[in-house]
Amino acid sequence: MTDRKTLTRRTLLGAGIVGVAGIAAAGIGLSTRPGGVFGGGDAARAASLQLSWLHSVQFGGSYIAQDRGWYEGLDVTLLQGGPNAPVEPPVVSGSALIGISAADYTAAAVAEGAPFKIIGVAMQKNPFVIASLPGNPVNEPADLVGKRIGMALANTPVLETLCTLNDVDVDGIEVVPTQYSAQPLLADEVDCLLCWETDLPVAMTVQGVESVTMLMADYGYALHSQTYIATEESLANRRADLVALMRGEVRGWDEYRADTNAAAALTLEMFPDAGLDLETQELQAERQVPLMFSDVTDENGFGWWTDDSVAQNRETLALLGQDVPADLWDRSVLEEVHGS
Numbered sequence: 001m002t003d004r005k006t007l008t009r010r011t012l013l014g015a016g017i018v019g020v021a022g023i024a025a026a027g028i029g030l031s032t033r034p035g036g037v038f039g040g041g042d043a044a045r046a047a048s049l050q051l052s053w054l055h056s057v058q059f060g061g062s063y064i065a066q067d068r069g070w071y072e073g074l075d076v077t078l079l080q081g082g083p084n085a086p087v088e089p090p091v092v093s094g095s096a097l098i099g100i101s102a103a104d105y106t107a108a109a110v111a112e113g114a115p116f117k118i119i120g121v122a123m124q125k126n127p128f129v130i131a132s133l134p135g136n137p138v139n140e141p142a143d144l145v146g147k148r149i150g151m152a153l154a155n156t157p158v159l160e161t162l163c164t165l166n167d168v169d170v171d172g173i174e175v176v177p178t179q180y181s182a183q184p185l186l187a188d189e190v191d192c193l194l195c196w197e198t199d200l201p202v203a204m205t206v207q208g209v210e211s212v213t214m215l216m217a218d219y220g221y222a223l224h225s226q227t228y229i230a231t232e233e234s235l236a237n238r239r240a241d242l243v244a245l246m247r248g249e250v251r252g253w254d255e256y257r258a259d260t261n262a263a264a265a266l267t268l269e270m271f272p273d274a275g276l277d278l279e280t281q282e283l284q285a286e287r288q289v290p291l292m293f294s295d296v297t298d299e300n301g302f303g304w305w306t307d308d309s310v311a312q313n314r315e316t317l318a319l320l321g322q323d324v325p326a327d328l329w330d331r332s333v334l335e336e337v338h339g340s
Contacts, residue, residue: 060263065252
C-alpha cells in the first residue's frame with residue numbers, strides 16, 4: 001500500500017508524523033557486496049530516499065540500485081514509509097534528499113507553503129482501479145450505476161471525479177464504507193472495490209480468485225503517482241546529488257523491468273522479516289510494469305513525462321479541488337540524467 005490523504009490508500013490506515021530519528025531507524029544503508037561501487041571503502045556523500053510505504057517490491061528498482069551500488073558518489077539510505085511516516089516532513093527538513101509521493105500530495109503541500117518540485121514520475125498511469133468479479137463485472141465507468149462499491153469514505157472525491165470525467169451519475173452508485181480488504185467483495189457485501197491494481201487484485205489472484213479490474217487511468221483519471229519530489233533548495237544547491245540519485249533509480253528500474261522475478265527475490269532477501277511472500281511479490285512486480293513504463297519512457301527514459309500529461313493532471317486535480325501550476329513539475333534533473 002502506498003500514499004495517504006483523501007485520494008490514496010494511506011488514509012485507510014491513518015497518517016501521522018514521526019520524528020526524524022524514528023524514520024531513519026527504519027532505513028537501510030548502501031550494500032557493500034563485492035562489485036558495489038563503494039564496496040572497496042571509497043568515500044561517498046550521504047543521502048536518503050524517503051519511500052512512501054512499507055518495504056515491498058513496489059520499490060524494487062530502488063532496492064536493485066542500492067544493492068548494486070548504482071547511486072554513484074552517494075551512500076544512500078532508503079527510509080521506510082508507512083502509516084506513521086509521511087513523506088513530506090523529512091524532505092522539507094533535509095533529512096531526506098528525495099521523497100516518493102504523488103501529485104495530489106505535493107500540490108497540497110505546496111499550497112501550504114512547502115517548496116517542492118516533482119522531478120520524476122515513476123508510475124505513468126495512476127494505479128487506482130475498480131475491482132469486481134467476472135460474474136458481475138465493472139468494465140467501464142457506466143457499469144458502476146446500480147452497483148455497491150466498497151471504499152473509504154475519504155476517497156469519495158476520487159469516485160466523484162471519475163464519474164464527472166465520464167458523465168456518470170454518482171448518485172446512482174451506493175457507497176459502502178469498507179476497510180482496505182478484498183473480503184467484502186468475496187462475501188458479496190459489495191459489487192466492486194476502489195483499490196490499487198497492484199494489491200487487492202493481486203491478493204485475490206494468489207487466493208485463486210479471478211477478478212476484473214478497470215484501470216481508472218484508462219478513463220481519464222490522470223494523476224501522477226509514485227513521483228519523486230525534492231525541494232527548490234536541493235535543486236539549487238545539491239543538483240549533482242539529485243542527478244546521481246535519480247541516475248541510480250533509472251538504472252535500477254530498467255533492471256527491474258528486465259527481470260521482475262529477480263526484483264521480487266531481492267526484496268525478500270533484503271527484508272526477510274517484512275512478512276512478504278514470493279508469489280505475491282512476483283505478481284505485484286509484474287503488474288507494476290505497464291503502470292511504470294510506456295511509449296513515453298521508451299522514447300525518453302524512465303521517470304519522464306510530457307507537457308500533455310501535466311495538462312491532464314492539472315485538469316484532474318482541478319476536479320479534486322486543487323489549482324496547480326504547471327511549474328510544479330521540473331524536468332531539469334531528468335534532462336541531465338538522460339542526456340537531453
